[in-house]
Amino acid sequence: MTGAGAAPGLVMLLGLACAGAALGRLLRLPMWPITGSILGAATAPLLGLGGVAPPGWWSTAGQLLVGAGVGSMVGRNFFASVRRVSLPGTVVVLAIITVGAGIGVTLAVTGVLTPTTALLGSVPGGVGEMVAATAGLGGDSGLVAGMHLIRLVVVLSALPWLLRWARLRQGEGE
Amino acid sequence: MPAGVFPRAAVGLLAGAAGGLLLTWLRVPAGTLVGAVLGSAAAGNAVNAQPHPLQRRVRTAGLVLIGCVSAARLDGESLKTLGLVALPVLTGVVLLLALNAALARWLMKRHQLDPVTAVLACAPGGLSELSVLAVDEGADVGTVTVIHLLRVLLVVLVALPGLVLLLSRLP
Secondary structure, three states, X not given: OOOHHHHHHHHHHHXXXXXXXXXXXXXXXXXXXXXXXXXXXXXXXXHOOOOOOOOHHHHHHHHHHHHHHHHOOOOOHHHHHHHHHHHHHHHHHHHHHHHHHHHHHHXXXXXXXXXXXXXHHHOOOOHHHHHHHHHHOOOOHHHHHHHHHHHXXXXXXXXXHHHHHHHHHHHHHO | OOOOHHHHHHHHHHHHHHHHXXXXXXXXXXXXXXXXXXXXXXXXXXHOOOOOHHHHHHHXXXXXXXXXXXXXXXXXXXXXXXXXXXXXXXXXXXXXXHHHHHHHHHHHHHHOOOHHHHHHHHOOOOHHHHHHHHHHHOOOHHHHHHHHHHHHHHHHHHHHHHHHHHHHHOO
């Protein structure tokens, strides 16, 4: 659904996302602005709004708002951090990509998913790029988006426990 | 709140938008987010911007918009298939979380990062979400953002082209 006829659907979709975020805040969901809005907007197909596709500039606007908001909080240490953590950061990133690709290969080899969907849905990278690449290779881009959404929601929900664990470990070490 | 805080915060945010639009126009991978972070950080430092509620509201609005766009990619058919493969996919995410814990411990021990920064820097989540979480949790935002920028750039510039090449050659 595109063009002017899609406007009421888009307003409804945004309304569902905002309502989900508000409910998430009320329920103290971890990272409620994103987890709540995802869960809220994901109810759209249940209300007959399954075909509504937000225009591309919504994604651009979202990234601009988040990036500008985050950049304004990073302070003077940001550019020093680039030099300081480049090497350990590369090790961390290579480990995450390798394990993600390994999970994808396992899902493909065991026949759970096709190789395209399994690999592009399992490597933790930019969701938009992975979904676009899947569509270009003729895979199920909706499914790949769903796999990344599951990862995002589960990781953001688990992080408070991981943070508590890390603080405890450091407390024991001191 | 001292006078001039709002205009300085607004300058930082506008510079972020300009930086994001510039890198988007130059077609830099993940350029919208990267450009916005860099533009806002550079301008914020130049004008000595202080924390202001506007910055939090802008981030929240952006996250809601991103959540909305992400969820809209799912249709009924994809949701059905996702239900069928949810268990193996969840198992994979749990493995990534275990790796998250191991890598965070390594960064804490070997590179003396504080626990919050180490966990958030290694988390297999999204760059936007984890950068915001780093601000909220009082982590070293620079370190968390830099490591996730590296992840997105390595995936987009190295891993993704490799995978596309490999997958397009499969029968």
